[in-house]
Amino acid sequence: MAQQPLAYLDPEFLESEEGRPVRILSEYLDPLKRFRDQRIQDTVVFFGSARVDSRERAERSLKTLKARGETHADDHYENELQRSRKALEWARFYEDARELARLLTEWTVSLQSDNHRFVVTSGGGPGIMEAANRGAREGGGKTIGLNIRLPFEQGANPYITNGLHFEFHYFFMRKFWFAYLAKALVIFPGGFGTLDELFEILTLVQTDKLSKKIGVVLYGREYWEKVLDLQPMAEWGAIAEKDLELLHYADTPADAFQHLRDHLIAHHLEPTTAQEASAPGIAKTRG
Numbered sequence: 001m002a003q004q005p006l007a008y009l010d011p012e013f014l015e016s017e018e019g020r021p022v023r024i025l026s027e028y029l030d031p032l033k034r035f036r037d038q039r040i041q042d043t044v045v046f047f048g049s050a051r052v053d054s055r056e057r058a059e060r061s062l063k064t065l066k067a068r069g070e071t072h073a074d075d076h077y078e079n080e081l082q083r084s085r086k087a088l089e090w091a092r093f094y095e096d097a098r099e100l101a102r103l104l105t106e107w108t109v110s111l112q113s114d115n116h117r118f119v120v121t122s123g124g125g126p127g128i129m130e131a132a133n134r135g136a137r138e139g140g141g142k143t144i145g146l147n148i149r150l151p152f153e154q155g156a157n158p159y160i161t162n163g164l165h166f167e168f169h170y171f172f173m174r175k176f177w178f179a180y181l182a183k184a185l186v187i188f189p190g191g192f193g194t195l196d197e198l199f200e201i202l203t204l205v206q207t208d209k210l211s212k213k214i215g216v217v218l219y220g221r222e223y224w225e226k227v228l229d230l231q232p233m234a235e236w237g238a239i240a241e242k243d244l245e246l247l248h249y250a251d252t253p254a255d256a257f258q259h260l261r262d263h264l265i266a267h268h269l270e271p272t273t274a275q276e277a278s279a280p281g282i283a284k285t286r287g
Helices: 020-037 053-069 075-108 129-136 171-181 191-208 222-225 229-234 241-246 251-268 271-278
Strands: 041-048 119-122 141-146 163-170 182-187 215-217 247-250
Touching: 020 163, 020 171, 041 075, 041 129, 041 191, 053 075, 075 119, 075 129, 075 215, 075 251, 119 129, 141 171, 163 171, 171 182, 171 191, 182 191, 182 251, 191 215, 191 241, 191 251, 215 222, 215 251, 222 247, 229 241, 241 247, 247 251
Parallel strands: 041 119, 041 182, 119 141, 141 163, 182 215, 215 247
Antiparallel strands: none
């Protein structure tokens, strides 16, 4: 009789419905171990669209499209041309995210700490996520990618630090790790996923489910003021007026960096947080 595998080594069991609790626990324990091994104390999380491209790639695509149009132009071509021009316009946000991540990382690597502080973290994919990881690498620091397995547009980018690229099956475990270590968020223009991630954190802050003060930067005032007008919620009493103060708008990497640095120094590098700053690994949360 063939020897039966141990349950925790049996792929059929691990992938079964009964094995789900083991899979969920694995997506908690594996990041926990790796963050501790690499002495990651806390993070600054960048959210934004996966569909934003670098200026170099956007310019190359537009140039290629225009060359094709010299010999074959129709209604479909005109639509493609319009989208390509918009992609070049949006490339500004890729380059700004890259620059902001670089500025932030150059500052954080200069901090006197046994641990890695305020590590730039993204969803690990393309677009704004790639830009953030790329800028952090160019800034000389570690950078984290919390990737999610999707059937489209979510391959991991190449700029994530070795050992800090994570692949998640469960959205809620990925969201847990976004929130658990974060001391600040930077929200670049994006779609449903970006809004979901923003409001998830805002809800945790508003309901006092996080033990630390998180700074939130909305990058690109023109975009966010069109998409996200929260003033009527305060006027109707759905949120408190002070809840609007959770959000800071920025339009340049320099402004966003100054706000982030001031927030992190005031709330997470003061003497009152010295004990936390010297503790390895994981930040405190409620519950």
